[in-house]
Amino acid sequence: MTMETELSPGFQEPVHGAQQTFRAVLDALSRPGIPVPLSGIEAAPDPMGPTLAAAALTLLDHETGVYLAPPLDIEAVKRYIAFHTGAPTVSEPADADFVIALADRDMPDILQLKTGCAEYPDQSATVLLGVRDFGSGEKVLLSGPGIAETQEFSPGNLDAGFWTTARQNHARFPLGVDFILCGPESVAGLPRSTSIAV
Amino acid sequence: MYVSVKGGEKAIDKAHELLAKERRGNPGVPEITTSQIAEQLTLAVDRVMSEGSLYDRELAALAVKQARGDLIEAIFLIRAYRTTMPRFGYSTPVETSRMAIRRRISATFKDLPGGQILGPTFDYTHRLLDFELEKENPADEDPPATRPEPVDGHTPRVLELLGNQGLMEPPDGACPHNGSDDDSIGDLTRQPLGFPADRDVRLQNLARGDEGFLLALGYSTQRGYGRNHPFAGEIRMGEVRVEFVPEELGFAIEIAEITLTECEMVTQFKGSKNVPPQFTRGYGLAFGHCERKTMSMALVDRALRADEFDEERVAPAQDEEFVLAHSDNIQATGFVEHLKLPHYVDFQSELELLRKMRAEIAKTHVEAAE
């Protein structure tokens, strides 16, 4: 028998919490590289963080397979996601509709995730990625839809390797995956449509 | 000075008041009750349940009343109500071979195990207006006919009898999700329709489809537009049990008993190098007593299976995109009737271009004349 531990709560007001989170995520994805303030769920289980938890509870449900990358593949997070969203966990990243990961940890190979196909590029994965902050990382220059000219972007603990992969991801457009970067108090978007210069 | 039209809100409220008055009609005439509709306009209720895809006689009767007898409007009311309902899961497949049969006929055999049961049918009535019905008859002393209970026994379907002799394509061929690479049953109310569609989704689309549309398409196959030489193998109507397996229990419990009409058409035989010639099938199923609907559905289902039998798709009824994209009367009525909405901005654009083009032509003519 497993020990019954107390389950962390989700949104205080599920309807409005999800709506506010969605609008922040929508705004973020519509304007790549600009962090959008989001309060998130304070009580989220470690090491998820408030904004990552809020994004997950807003977007996941029983129709979306989720892959939890280490170190998020722990019982507390699994139970939290299962209870609040009903999303089935998948063991292979390639089967996931959503991948939840932390930036400098065991991220699955982005290029192996679902990209959609030429007829249905929407049948692709979305990566919810926890980052330390939006200022301490390597600086890149973004351009493309949602960006008037160019946008500087330097999310914490994402290295050159990530940006190489992200550029390869963009090169496959309209196929590819979309990133929602979740910082401590804000979220930022990096859709497949964004071109990246290092 | 010109002032643009305002007061849309007031106009709408007044229109709704008028609508309510029209629905009620002459207040000197007793108001029709929903139970009267549910009991006496049963076939209207059945159609609303079928195409509204919600099995609830009381709600369907209410919808018929609210819609002033406009069945498409009633179906719309039911659909809009249904769509916000939470889902607990999917029932186990209903077993129509265990139906408590009230009507069962086969056009292919004179007699068969289980027998032919004529049941409540208009088939051999003479269509003469019955003026007796104009009178209000006192309540009948006789209690209403009790409906038979669903049987645990098995009334074999005609197509099974043929199948046992190898004369019928195996039910696998008719399995709802043949052609699909997974065994989950599709649900087009949860997943948008894609093409080509699997047969499960196709049948769901037809079951929700407009009776008139399917009737016309079925008819067209009989007149040579995708002919498939059909015989009504069997039509049965009666009550079946609906069972559901709750996750926490792990076994099936009965949650309802519903009336269904099922039609299996025996159609044109086919064979190949590997398979000796066999009859093929078309399938129809609907809530309540909807015989015309299920027969039409079975004809169209078979027509849509053209690819499976290497038949050339030439007729409208064989054209999957055409049939499935236009079968839904709620979508159809919405888009046709939306032409009532203002389009003056677009019309203005056309008008402007037309005037410009006419002016240019007039100018060329003048120039040519000079």
Place this chain on the structure above:
Amino acid sequence: MEREKAYNFAYLDEQTKRMIRRAILKAVAIPGYQVPFASREMPMPYGWGTGGVQVTASVLGQDDVLKVIDQGADDTTNAVSIRKFFKKTAGVETTTETGRASVIQTRHRVPEDELRPDQILVYQVPIPEPLRFLEPRETETRTMHALEEYGLMHVKLYEDISRHGHIATTYAYPVHVNARYMMDPSPIPKFDNPKLHRMAALQLFGAGREKRIYAVPPHTQVHSLDFDDHPFEVQKWDKACAICGAEDSFLDEIITDDAGGRMFVCSDTDYCNRQCEGVAK
């Protein structure tokens, strides 16, 4: 206004909203691509804006200020009806002032005022597929989009030119988004097409009956199809609005008597009102 508590906030159940929200995010990530979604039956008929209503219901929050227009006007019956629907089910504040709105749902027009980054424009779309009238089959048009094979549309437009001397499409004029997907801008007059190009606001498009959602993110390139020898041009009027005197707005023609008398007035009622106020000041 107190919201009707018998239904969930903004009518749709949360499961439906999540499904639509996921589709919207995909639409934003792939500008101009039509994302299939499991559109629900709404309590208004298909054709009345069920796609736009579902999109609005999925983005709308308590603090939003909603504006609804049909043909540019806030007081057309269907605009009134949709505004009332959200007042009742979401209890949100509504407005007729373009500048005050955070979410604007529209049918057939883009407001004359330039929209801001903090606004979202939701279009009601009847037929989302720009190629549909050239090729009725979804399987075919989907392949054309996949292969970026848009020759058919160019041929059609060029045939117009050779036959009429003009491109005969005056509304729902096709655009090319982010130099990738061909998109139907909904049946707005082509007068409005230039406003879509690099608009600061997010533009979302909902087609309920056809079950598609698509988007144009802010600042995105939206090119109205044309030819070197026949550049894209918009409608022009040689008259000004008879009410406010505006010369830069889309004008509706009003028939004033049965002797052929007519006048022209702004289709954007809010713009017209403010022009009048400006003159008065």
